[in-house]
Amino acid sequence: MNFPDILAGPILRRTEKKEIYCWIALSKLIDTRTVVYDIQQTNDNFSLECVSSNCETTIAKMGENLFIYLMKATPNEEAFPTEQLLGYNVFFSDKSKEWSLTDYQLLDNHHPLSIVYGNLPLPSFFITETESASFLYGSCQKLHGIGEDALTKGDSMLADCWSDLTKRPSSLFLLGDQIYADDVADPIAPFIQLLGEKLIGKKEAYKELPILLGPDYNISFSQVHGRAEMMKELCCFTSTKAANHLITLGEYAAMYLLSWSPALWETAKEANSFLTFDELIARDKYYMDKTLNTDKALETRRKEYEDQANSLTKFANSVPKIRRLLANLPVYMIFDDHDITDDWNISIDWRQKVSNAPLGRHVVANGLTAYWAFQGWGNAPDTFSEQFLAAIHARIKGSSIQTQDYEYWLTSMWLFSNWHYTIPSTPVTLVLDTRTQRFYPDTKTKLIGSYLSKRTKGPNLIKREAWQKLEKSLYSSNWKKGEKLILLSATPLYGVDLIESFLKRIVLPISNKIPNLQETLDLEWWKFNGRGYHEFHNWLAKWNLSECIILSGDAHMAFALHSEVEHPFHGSRTIHQYTSSPIKNESFRGLASVALKGSLLLGNQLIKKNVTHRYCDHDFLLCEGDPTSDYIWKERIQHETLDSGFIIKTNNNLGLLEVSPPGITNKFL
Numbered sequence: 001m002n003f004p005d006i007l008a009g010p011i012l013r014r015t016e017k018k019e020i021y022c023w024i025a026l027s028k029l030i031d032t033r034t035v036v037y038d039i040q041q042t043n044d045n046f047s048l049e050c051v052s053s054n055c056e057t058t059i060a061k062m063g064e065n066l067f068i069y070l071m072k073a074t075p076n077e078e079a080f081p082t083e084q085l086l087g088y089n090v091f092f093s094d095k096s097k098e099w100s101l102t103d104y105q106l107l108d109n110h111h112p113l114s115i116v117y118g119n120l121p122l123p124s125f126f127i128t129e130t131e132s133a134s135f136l137y138g139s140c141q142k143l144h145g146i147g148e149d150a151l152t153k154g155d156s157m158l159a160d161c162w163s164d165l166t167k168r169p170s171s172l173f174l175l176g177d178q179i180y181a182d183d184v185a186d187p188i189a190p191f192i193q194l195l196g197e198k199l200i201g202k203k204e205a206y207k208e209l210p211i212l213l214g215p216d217y218n219i220s221f222s223q224v225h226g227r228a229e230m231m232k233e234l235c236c237f238t239s240t241k242a243a244n245h246l247i248t249l250g251e252y253a254a255m256y257l258l259s260w261s262p263a264l265w266e267t268a269k270e271a272n273s274f275l276t277f278d279e280l281i282a283r284d285k286y287y288m289d290k291t292l293n294t295d296k297a298l299e300t301r302r303k304e305y306e307d308q309a310n311s312l313t314k315f316a317n318s319v320p321k322i323r324r325l326l327a328n329l330p331v332y333m334i335f336d337d338h339d340i341t342d343d344w345n346i347s348i349d350w351r352q353k354v355s356n357a358p359l360g361r362h363v364v365a366n367g368l369t370a371y372w373a374f375q376g377w378g379n380a381p382d383t384f385s386e387q388f389l390a391a392i393h394a395r396i397k398g399s400s401i402q403t404q405d406y407e408y409w410l411t412s413m414w415l416f417s418n419w420h421y422t423i424p425s426t427p428v429t430l431v432l433d434t435r436t437q438r439f440y441p442d443t444k445t446k447l448i449g450s451y452l453s454k455r456t457k458g459p460n461l462i463k464r465e466a467w468q469k470l471e472k473s474l475y476s477s478n479w480k481k482g483e484k485l486i487l488l489s490a491t492p493l494y495g496v497d498l499i500e501s502f503l504k505r506i507v508l509p510i511s512n513k514i515p516n517l518q519e520t521l522d523l524e525w526w527k528f529n530g531r532g533y534h535e536f537h538n539w540l541a542k543w544n545l546s547e548c549i550i551l552s553g554d555a556h557m558a559f560a561l562h563s564e565v566e567h568p569f570h571g572s573r574t575i576h577q578y579t580s581s582p583i584k585n586e587s588f589r590g591l592a593s594v595a596l597k598g599s600l601l602l603g604n605q606l607i608k609k610n611v612t613h614r615y616c617d618h619d620f621l622l623c624e625g626d627p628t629s630d631y632i633w634k635e636r637i638q639h640e641t642l643d644s645g646f647i648i649k650t651n652n653n654l655g656l657l658e659v660s661p662p663g664i665t666n667k668f669l
Contacts, residue, residue, distance in 0.1 A: 001198045001271065003027035003065050006104060008261035008323075010034075010090050012113075012125055013070070013378030015171075015330035015423040017079040021050070022071045023378045024090060025257060031093045032057050034071040039085045039124060041163070046121050048087065052076055058381075060373055061396060064201025066253055068373045070381060077294040082129050083165065087122030106277040113262060113320050115327040117162035117176045123327040124162065129168050132660035133426050133632075136329065136669075137173040138580040138653065139336065139490065139553020143259065144185035145585035148318070150654040153669040155321040158328060158658075169656065171425060172329040175553035175580070176336025176490035178375060179255045181367055182237070183338070184244035185308040188258070189224050190285065195264065196250025204248050205401045206362045212239075221247075224280055226287030235360035236353040243287075247363055249395070252370035253310070260326060262319040262446040277305040287649035315584070332423050333375040334431050336490040336554055340367035347459065348440035357412065358401075365413035369395055380421035390411060420470055427549075427659065428479035428488040431471060437466035441529065459559070460532030461491060467539050474543070484547045484659075493536060494561055494637060496648060530620035537616070538635055541570035549664065550577040551657065556587040558649040558668045560640040561610075567633045578666045580655030610647055611637035642668070 009024035022034040036052035051323055052073040060068040071090070080086065091100045107122060115123050136154050148226055154172065161167040162293040164540065217234070220226035226246065239245065246252050257264050262291045268274060282287040294300050307548050337344040343362065354360035369392060377384065391412030394405035396419070419436060423429035439460040462470070481486065557579050566572040615627040615634035639647040653668040 001194070001267065002322075003198075004263045004267065005092075005192070005263075006106075007066065007263055008257045009327070010088075010101070010123070010530075011326045011378070012088075012123070012328065012330050014332070014380060014424075015125065017082065017127060017129075018074065020073045020080065020088070021378055021381060022061050022088060022090065024069050024071070024074065025261075025374075026067045026069060028067045029059070029061070029067055032069050032563070033091050034073045035089055035091060037071050037087045037089075037122060038081055039087045039120070039122065041085075041157060043525075044119065047229075048121065049649045050076070051080060051086070052203075060377070060392065062253060063199045063250060064514055065198040065397070066250075068377070070377055070428075070471070072381070079298065080127055082127045085124055085126055085165065087120065087124045089122055115324045117159055117324070117328060120162065123324075125328060125668055126165050126168070126170065127329060128165075129426060131426060132166075133656075134167075134169045134656060134658040135173055135486075135551075136169045137175060137488075137551045137553075137578075137655045137657060138583045139175040139524060140177040140338075140556060140582035141259065142177075142180045142183060142338075142582075142585040142586045143188065143255075143315050144308045145315075145582065145652075146311065147584060147652040149322065149478070150669060151325055152318050154329075154654050155325040157669065158325065162328075169329060172325070172331045173307055173423075173429075173488055173551060174331065174333040174375075175488060175551065176334060177338040177553070177582075177585075178333060178335075179252075179259055179473075180338045180585075181246040181252060181255065182231075182239035182342040183241040184246060184255070186224050186244065186286075186305050187274055187309040188312055189244040190275065190280075191268050192244075192246070192251050192254045192258070193222065194273070195254040196248050196252075198250075198251035199253055200248070200398075204400050205398060205406055206247070206359060208401050209358050209362075211309055215421060215630045220287050223285055223287040225289070228289075228357075234357060235362060235363055236357045237341050237343075237363075238346075238349075238350065240382050241342070245341065247359075247366070249366045249369055252366055253374070256370065256374040258319075259322075260319070261323055263318070265316045265319060274309065276537050277302045277439040283400065306618075320506055332379055332429075332431065332488075333491055334379075334419070334433065334488060335371055335375065335435060337435065339371055339375075340364055345438055351440075356428075359433075359591060361410055361414070365395075365410050368413040368416070369409075376419060383418050383421055388416060417466070417469070420466070420473060422473050422477040422479070423486075423488075423509040424477065425486065426477040427478050427484035427486055428474070429488060430474055430479075431488040432462060432470070432490075434461040434465070434489055434491045437462050439463035439532070441531070460464055460529045460535065462532070462535070464535065467535065471543075473537070482544045482546055484549070484657075485543070485545050486549045486551065489550055489552045491554050493533075493550050493575075494563065494578060495555065496557070496559055496639070530616070530622050531620060534616050534620050534632060537565060537567075540573065540575070541567050541633075544571070547658070547664075548573060548575045549659065550575060551655065552577065552579045553581040555579050555581050556650075557581065558642075558653045558655065559647055560642070560666055561637055562640070563635045565633060565635040568631075570633075575667075576664055578657060580653055580668060583654060584652055586652055610641070612637040 007025040007027055011023045013021040013023050033055035037048040038051045040047045052075050054074045056072045058070050089100050101107050106115045108114050109119055217230055227245050228243040231237045233243045391409045395409040399405035411583045417434040421431050560578050561573045612622055613626050613636055617631055642649055649668050656667050658665045
């Protein structure tokens, strides 16, 4: 397989006055540097003034044909200009010559793969310190998800307002499920497996596991749709769509590259890598499980295959726009479960079973290693210690499972606790890790009258020690107690009340009687652990926020609300929450969408204009209504009606948040 030089990128990452990070994935080891320019426009002409010729490049060799570069540009003067359009170019060099993005036609305004807007000469961005700022945000992007990819709407917005910094968003927040490791489409699975092998260039150590040496698993491992049983039995995963689940580090890397760049889609087309369903059957490359024993079943699977292929084609056509967007906005990311596997750490039982399954432990560590390389590293590069980087290096060496290096890597990935970080935005943004820092309650749910006693079975999404680390990170930023704060939480603090109430009153009480019901129904919103929900509010009270804005995803629907929270001894505050999901993975279409919206509309009329009153008692029970006795805090929650007249949006969307002294506005693109 012949790889292009640039596999993905450039992607603009952490950006502030003192340093700017640029990320790029290459297929070869060469010298790279980023140069930053001040862009001045006179009529239709642009002049460029170099404001940063200082660049420190760090390289992570992930495989024989995969090198991740993180370039840190620092200003020639004391700081980069603010409230001014800036641009950048990436230069490459070897012993004989130097070239840049220009030589790949990426800066050609008329080329279909161009990463510049309008007639600009370079990809562009700006740094703002004013009290007025806007941000794009969203979550849940699946390659074969239904509908148009909402990131293309962000690209269209920048295409319209690239020169107007008062309208142009300053950053993009991706709030989880940037890839779906557990839900891989049949038509793309063979190419991802092949690509993973070629990128890394060596076989993974997990194949040394004795349980994988038998012929059955070796055959199904490489067949399309053949991994479901392996993931269930050998990994103890609970995904219901694991037939092509990513396993190797190379496969995780391939999924990221295909999600963000058109380069390897072109490689796949040139190599005729996409076979038809019948071609796979004829070549014995499709796993014929026992459900495919009739012509009708086979035809149904063929139709699913063709539908997925059509969705993938649409996505491939949109990738150049996605790449351009990622090159022109500072991008910040955090994982949710599908970045690793569905239901990741959803319960203590899940975590214990998977950590005790050698293959499950290996796959989760692979997912986290890929997350670091493609997402986490650029969020806050200084977060990762020499010990952590040594663990990554131990993995890349491809050590045998019998070595200390291999065990060191596994343990380091599973125990790492610094995925959270702050973003130097205005206001400051604090990014929460709601997957790896959980606390799991011992007490099961008991139903007493109409209330759930003590604690629900849902996990506390952030344990107390992790909150303390978050506070330390917050005070290490420019944030000061009492100021506004933006919180990024992959999981919403507030859900749609009617849906949450149904799950809490009906489903949670029986989840103690039915094994795996929690995993099946994904019961892990903040509300399903009263103590954890209270702790969230308690920290907000401690920080004395003048205003709190929560941006979240995960829900596969978009909605907006605000809550007036009152503490008897800690004053009151307003919390705004905006949830944008999915970017590309519509779950409610046609009659299902109409029925859901209709039910919510009827329910909202019954609960008086989308308003809910709630309080927390001293047993950490979340009770609806006004408190009649002593309470810890109470709140009044009101859902906002969207432009459609409903309180939810079910098609693919991307959020646009605008924060200014007059107030906060939000809309869904």
